[in-house]
Amino acid sequence: MLSKRIIPCLDVRAGKLTKGVKFKGNIDIGDPVDAARLYYEQGADEIVFYDITASAEGRSIMIDVVRRVAERIFIPFSVGGGIRTVEDMRQVILAGAEKVSVNTEAVQNPAIITEGAKAFGSQCIVLGMDVRRTNGSNEVPSGYEMVIHGGRIATGLDALGWAKEAERLGAGEICLNSIDADGTQSGYEIDLTRLISSHVGIPVIASGGAGKPEHILEVLTRGEADAALVASMVHYRTHSIEEIKAFLRDRGVATRMHW
Amino acid sequence: MIGIVDYRAGNLTSVARALDYLNEPSVITQDFHRLDGASHIIFPGVGAAGQAMANLRQGGLDHHLQRWVQEGKPVLGICLGTQVIFDHSDEGDTPCLGILPGTVRRFPADLESEGRRLKIPHMGWNRVVFRQDHPVFAGLPETAEFYFVHAFYPAPADERWAVGWTDYGVRFCSAVARGNLVAVQFHPEKSGRPGLAILDNFCRWEGTHAQ
Numbered sequence: 001m002l003s004k005r006i007i008p009c010l011d012v013r014a015g016k017l018t019k020g021v022k023f024k025g026n027i028d029i030g031d032p033v034d035a036a037r038l039y040y041e042q043g044a045d046e047i048v049f050y051d052i053t054a055s056a057e058g059r060s061i062m063i064d065v066v067r068r069v070a071e072r073i074f075i076p077f078s079v080g081g082g083i084r085t086v087e088d089m090r091q092v093i094l095a096g097a098e099k100v101s102v103n104t105e106a107v108q109n110p111a112i113i114t115e116g117a118k119a120f121g122s123q124c125i126v127l128g129m130d131v132r133r134t135n136g137s138n139e140v141p142s143g144y145e146m147v148i149h150g151g152r153i154a155t156g157l158d159a160l161g162w163a164k165e166a167e168r169l170g171a172g173e174i175c176l177n178s179i180d181a182d183g184t185q186s187g188y189e190i191d192l193t194r195l196i197s198s199h200v201g202i203p204v205i206a207s208g209g210a211g212k213p214e215h216i217l218e219v220l221t222r223g224e225a226d227a228a229l230v231a232s233m234v235h236y237r238t239h240s241i242e243e244i245k246a247f248l249r250d251r252g253v254a255t256r257m258h259w
Numbered sequence: 260m261i262g263i264v265d266y267r268a269g270n271l272t273s274v275a276r277a278l279d280y281l282n283e284p285s286v287i288t289q290d291f292h293r294l295d296g297a298s299h300i301i302f303p304g305v306g307a308a309g310q311a312m313a314n315l316r317q318g319g320l321d322h323h324l325q326r327w328v329q330e331g332k333p334v335l336g337i338c339l340g341t342q343v344i345f346d347h348s349d350e351g352d353t354p355c356l357g358i359l360p361g362t363v364r365r366f367p368a369d370l371e372s373e374g375r376r377l378k379i380p381h382m383g384w385n386r387v388v389f390r391q392d393h394p395v396f397a398g399l400p401e402t403a404e405f406y407f408v409h410a411f412y413p414a415p416a417d418e419r420w421a422v423g424w425t426d427y428g429v430r431f432c433s434a435v436a437r438g439n440l441v442a443v444q445f446h447p448e449k450s451g452r453p454g455l456a457i458l459d460n461f462c463r464w465e466g467t468h469a470q
Binding site: 001002003005040045070071072074075076093094096098120121122123172173201202203226227256257258259 | 269270272273276277279280305306307372377378379380381382383384385400402403404406408426427446448449450451452453454455
């Protein structure tokens with residue numbers, strides 16, 4: 001049967017690995033290519049790169065990072081951040097990425113999902129969702145709202161409605177990030193993850209809040225996620241991917257154990 | 260020199276990068292003369308069967324692929340490349356190359372395992388139980404997993420050609436072999452060390468295997 005995936009997420013700013021808390025206060029913590037290779041060696045099942053520069057200059061630096069990563073790791077990886085057109089997607093894919101993720105860009109221009117899926121196949125198109133809890137309203141019946149521009153701008157768009165719509169438009173996977181939990185290391189937003197995962201037919205990667213292996217176990221079981229994104233807990237070497245996988249195996253959750 | 264068949268079916272550079280890493284010279288080309296000069300042929304691809312067949316016919320590569328297989332050149336199909344080797348694909352009801360008798364079927368929509376509905380496409384890491392005697396699949400750890408992304412799977416007419424099996428709600432054939440032809444549904448170029456081992460084995464294989 002399909003293994004659950006453990007996916008380190010690397011935020012890249014101007015070619016450097018960086019990490020923030022709740023999308024603020026980012027600090028540079030190393031070279032993304034070295035980090036990707038380390039995680040590949042440790043048994044990461046996939047790697048996510050998120051380019052948080054998104055300036056024109058930053059883009060070409062990122063393409064170079066993607067190319068160097070593709071020469072050294074032989075597992076799938078995705079790239080997101082500032083991808084606005086099919087041509088942006090093409091550049092990233094030709095540089096060696098398996099998948100591209102669209103987030104703010106897709107909310108503002110949903111057609112990019114369909115265009116990307118037509119050009120490269122749905123399996124290439126990941127919908128990134130930054131989601132914030134609300135008090136619930138007619139506009140946001142699920143109680144979760146989409147936010148864009150790195151968490152700065154609320155949209156009034158219901159997260160569950162958007163997830164279903166994006167699947168219909170051709171997204172092949174969802175990377176679901178809770179703004180409330182991001183960088184806190186106090187656990188994933190389980191209710192949100194289960195809500196989305198149980199209402200779509202495409203895989204859901206849970207993101208935001210991982211601090212210890214127990215959190216990952218919880219989101220892969222109770223949260224019904226297909227994969228778990230990890231960042232701080234592996235970047236700061238608090239836990240290794242191997243250790244996380246051994247923890248999951250001992251508790252009956254199958255992940256890829258040979259690499 | 261390994262020839263990678265370019266028929267505009269997705270990004271072929273990841274196969275070339277994996278071969279670079281293994282120090283195997285390769286060329287990505289649609290020119291059959293250059294592919295004729297290659298010692299081995301890799302036939303990858305992602306996308307839809309109908310479009311892939313149209314591209315192959317347009318470039319005349321359909322006949323050359325049949326010829327390379329007949330002539331005894333080692334040929335490795337990957338993913339969509341594997342699917343179009345068969346007679347027919349249910350994807351868009353597409354007549355395919357007919358190099359290997361069999362069909363390509365869609366996963367049923369109501370696949371279940373342990374009471375949970377399985378998502379389609381089958382995307383991620385899964386085990387392959389290989390028949391141990393094939394040189395291209397030799398020496399792989401039993402617990403090795405491989406990266407899959409597909410909604411259709413091969414069903415060869417003769418189960419003796421099935422050399423690898425995978426379970427995803429149904430047990431399906433994930434690797435086939437006959438003579439100098441081997442073909443896999445997963446992506447060895449994206450499957451870490453065990454995947455690289457298969458590519459390495461293929462590059463050293465002379466295309467002979469007692470069935």
